[in-house]
Amino acid sequence: MSNQEVNDNEVINQTDKNKREQSENTAENQQEFTEKQTEETENADNKRKIGKKKKASKNDELEKIEKVLEETRYKLSDINDRYIRLSAEFDNYRKRTLKEKTDMIKTAGGLVLADVLPIIDDFERALSVMDKAIDIQAVKEGVDLIYNKFKDFVKAKGIVEIDALHQEFDTDLHEALTKITAPEEKLKGKVVDVIQQGY
Numbered sequence: 126m127s128n129q130e131v132n133d134n135e136v137i138n139q140t141d142k143n144k145r146e147q148s149e150n151t152a153e154n155q156q157e158f159t160e161k162q163t164e165e166t167e168n169a170d171n172k173r174k175i176g177k178k179k180k181a182s183k184n185d186e187l188e189k190i191e192k193v194l195e196e197t198r199y200k201l202s203d204i205n206d207r208y209i210r211l212s213a214e215f216d217n218y219r220k221r222t223l224k225e226k227t228d229m230i231k232t233a234g235g236l237v238l239a240d241v242l243p244i245i246d247d248f249e250r251a252l253s254v255m256d257k258a259i260d261i262q263a264v265k266e267g268v269d270l271i272y273n274k275f276k277d278f279v280k281a282k283g284i285v286e287i288d289a290l291h292q293e294f295d296t297d298l299h300e301a302l303t304k305i306t307a308p309e310e311k312l313k314g315k316v317v318d319v320i321q322q323g324y
Contacts, residue, residue, distance in 0.1 A: 247271045287323040289316045
């Protein structure tokens with residue numbers, strides 16, 4: 126073989142080799158391209174799925190928020206209704222109590238006056254007898270009886286006389302009309318005389 130033929134064979138071998146390498150590179154490139162496309166498609170699918178999940182989760186969150194909002198509106202409506210009813214009930218209670226109180230005062234006043242009437246009758250009898258009476262002592266005893274009857278009536282109604290004479294002066298219980306010198310040393314700072322009895 127001549128040098129020329131060897132060179133031609135080498136060139137052919139080199140060309141075949143280059144073709145094979147190109148073919149292998151093309152196949153590898155095509156496989157890489159296919160893998161990249163598959164990967165990009167999968168990524169796009171994943172992104173779509175993630176987007177759908179996000180939308181679904183946003184929708185779920187919105188539904189939950191709307192449900193909570195609806196429950197809150199219902200509770201508010203219920204509380205408002207209860208408040209209106211309670212307010213009306215309290216107003217009715219206030220009116221009823223005021224009416225009962227007024228009726229009680231009228232009834233109590235009437236009962237007190239009804240209990241005073243017998244004492245007034247006793248006074249009228251005493252006054253009619255005084256003009257004709259000869260025995261003054263009997264008239265005094267009759268007036269004392271009426272006075273005691275009236276005091277018992279007042280005690281029965283819960284009214285108690287405040288004992289003030291020769292007691293320490295107390296501004297919560299006593300009212301001073303004037304200040305005088307104590308007749309005795311032991312009466313200093315005490316009530317010396319009672320002009321009007323307190324109850």
